[in-house]
Structures are given as C-alpha cells and as structure tokens.
Amino acid sequence: MNFDAVLIAGPTASGKSALALALAQKLGGVVINADSMQVYREAPILTAAPDARARACVPHLLYGHVSALDAYSAGRYGADAATALAQAQAMGRLPIFAGGTGLYFTALTDGLSDMPAIPAPVRAAARALAARIGPEALHARLAERDPATAAGLRPTDPQRVTRAWEVLEATGRPLVEWQRLKGTPVLAGLKPAKFVIDIPRQSLRARIARRFVEMVDQGGLEEAVALKDLAPELPAARLLGLRPLQALAAGELSREAALARAITDTQRFAKRQMTWFRHRMTDYDWIDANMSNFIAKMSEVPA
Secondary structure (H helix, E strand, C coil): CCCCEEEEECCCCCCHHHHHHHHHHHHCEEEEECCCCCCECCCCCCCCCCCHHHHHHCCEECCCCECCCCCCCHHHHHHHHHHHHHHHHHHCCEEEEEECCHHHHHHHHCCCECCCCCCHHHHHHHHHHHHHHCHHHHHHHHHHHCHHHHHCCCCCCHHHHHHHHHHHHHHCCCHHHHHCCECCCCCCCCCEEEEEECCCHHHHHHHHHHHHHHHHHHHHHHHHHHCCCCCCCCHHHHCCCHHHHHHHHCCCCCHHHHHHHHHHHHHHHHHHHHHHHHHHCCCCEEECCCHHHHHHHHHCCCC
C-alpha cells in the first residue's frame, strides 16, 4: 500500500464506524477511536460506540477507556493515540482512525500544544468558582485578564471557560499563548490516507433522528439517568442528548419534546462538525456515502 494509516472523519451518524470496520476487515486493520465522546465507558449507547459484535470482528482501541468523571483532554488523547498506534504496529495491522472530533485529527496530523499540567488545588478552585458564579460570570472575569482567549470562547461553555481560567491561574499565561506551541504529530513520519464522509444534509438529518430514537429505545435513557450527577464543567457533560433525556426521566419534558430537543441539538452539532471539516481539513479527500465502492477502491491501491 502507498499509505500506512487511514483517517476517516465524519459528522455524527454518517456511518464512519461502519466504514472503518469494513475497511479493517478488508485490509487487516485496527480501528482506533477519534471521537471525544466515545472514550467514555458509561455511555456506549448514547455515543454510538462500536458494539460487541463489531469488536469481535477486528481489534478496537480507545473506546470506553476512561470514566465520564475524568476531565479527559485532547492532549491526553494524543498520548493515548500514540500508544494505540504502537499497539497496531506491534500487531502488524493497519491503524484506521475513525471519529468526528476535529481536534483529535489535528493531534494526529499536526500536533497539539504542549499544555501545562494544572495542580489539583488550582483545578478544584477553578471548578468551584465556575459552579458558584456560573460560566458567563467567569467568562467576564476571564475577559478582563485574558481578552484574547475569552474572545474565542462562548460564555455559555463551562468546560472551556473553566479550562482557560485554570490555565491562566496556574501559569500566569493566556491559554492562546500555550496553544501556539505545537507538539509532535502522532502520525509523524507516516503516510496517512485521509478522508471525510460527506452526506447530503437532509439525509444526515434523517439518519440522526432515526438513530437517536433507536438509541433511546436500546437503553440510552438509562445511561443518561446514571449520569445525572455529572458536573457541568466536565467534558462528558457535553454528551449529545444527555440533558433532554435527564429532563424526560425527571418528568420535566415529555418523550416527544425530549427527543425533539435532543435530535435538534445533534443536528446542529453535526452542522458545526461539517464546518470544521470544510475549514480545517482541506487536504482530506471527501467521499460520498457509497461505502462499497470506497472499500473496493481502497483494496485495489497498489503496494
């Protein structure tokens, strides 16, 4: 093959996991997660993580390997992805990275900033402050001390605002300064084949709606209830559908209203994913939903 790794990016519900599985079966690969929500073990249904049947077909790495209570980061993903890559190479299998998190693909191909370690007391104080005054007030404080970083953050995003605040508190330097310091790409020295799945908007919206209803019927509601005490500043709190389903379980929303809100949120998220891919992944090949043709074409790539 004239490539030694494969990257498959795509919006939620685009079929990237199924494509990665089929390609891994055809080419003797290992499927490695590149999705920020599928790393959490407590919500395999709501994150649409590969099921036991898929995992029995080929090795799958970095799925459900951390707790939702863990403040997992893109930096940690980069380190974990490097370990997974080494495992795939030790097995003599083709590493196939599949997911929808643009920043994870950046870690693979371009490298991420070497972010500083945050002392536990500083992190705890930042979270306590965010919980006490709320993310918008914390964003206002951040804007006074670090306007450059604050300008790029939504005031309603507790996880990112808190992260920026704790970095400033721990280091005295703005987060944007640290972000300019690029690290080593996970795939440095390799020749990856890079793809983005492109599905017509209306088709994707229909797939999202259909899949979310299926996830709820298969146990997604129970997963949401089990995470009802999850702190809002944790990354896992951004899990799609989590809050509407918790409102459904609490009797605050009807099933119809909860599903509608969750589906709308997911569709909007998919739109943001596509925007990222179009602006940041200009050197990726865009492929349509005809997976069988793609797999056949990849299988014919000359050695």
